[in-house]
Amino acid sequence: MITAALTPARERTEEESITAWALAARGGDPDAVDLFVRALHRDVRRYVTYLGADPHSADDLTQETFLRALGSLHRFEGGSSARTWLLSIARRAVIDSLRNRSCRPRLCDTDDWQSAAERAxxxxxxxxxxxxxxxxxxxxxxxxxxxxxxxxxxxxxxxxxxxxxxxxxxxxxxxxxxxxxxxxxxxxxxxxxxxxxxxxxx
The missing domain is CATH 1.10.10.10 (Winged helix-like DNA-binding domain superfamily/Winged helix DNA-binding domain)
Structure with missing residues (x-):
């Protein structure tokens, strides 16, 4: 159940709401976790895609970003906006992925790439x-x-x-x-x- 502090007030900005959800999620509120993920999923997906992530791996990188973030929420104190904090994690996830991919051969199937690009x-x-x-x-x-x-x-x-x-x-x-x-x-x-x-x- 979302706490009263999470109910977006009219004067609260979107960024303040997202940060409030992240702080409540840190405290174990499952509804806050859901709101936090829903609010930022699209931005994270877009960011990792345009950073140059392989279209096949964009969904995986988005999921990896949220897994890392939810595992690190206990360290988030709201000093910056939750969006900024999360995108920093996404950036590190992309860098780690690119480093891993550089160590193994890369295969490309044009038809599959086109389908993935359309979905992205x-x-x-x-x-x-x-x-x-x-x-x-x-x-x-x-x-x-x-x-x-x-x-x-x-x-x-x-x-x-x-x-x-x-x-x-x-x-x-x-x-x-x-x-x-x-x-x-x-x-x-x-x-x-x-x-x-x-x-x-x-």
Missing amino acids: QPCDLPGFDDGIALTELLDTLPAERREAFVLTQLVGLPYAEAALVSDCPVGTVRSRVARARTTLVTWLTEAEHTTRMFGGET
């Missing part, structure tokens, strides 16, 4: 093709710029919190996002120009 698309994107295009564009960015862009523009973290997750100064995050935006705009402009050029041919 965020729900609020205009359509499958747009989602795949965004994924492909982000994959071409340097890893640090991609991470900064995903945290601030897709997950919606403030720059200061994105800096905490990435373990770098706020100014560095701003610079990475600005460079990522410039690159993406350039590529999109070139793609639109190519589309118009070939679209006009008969």
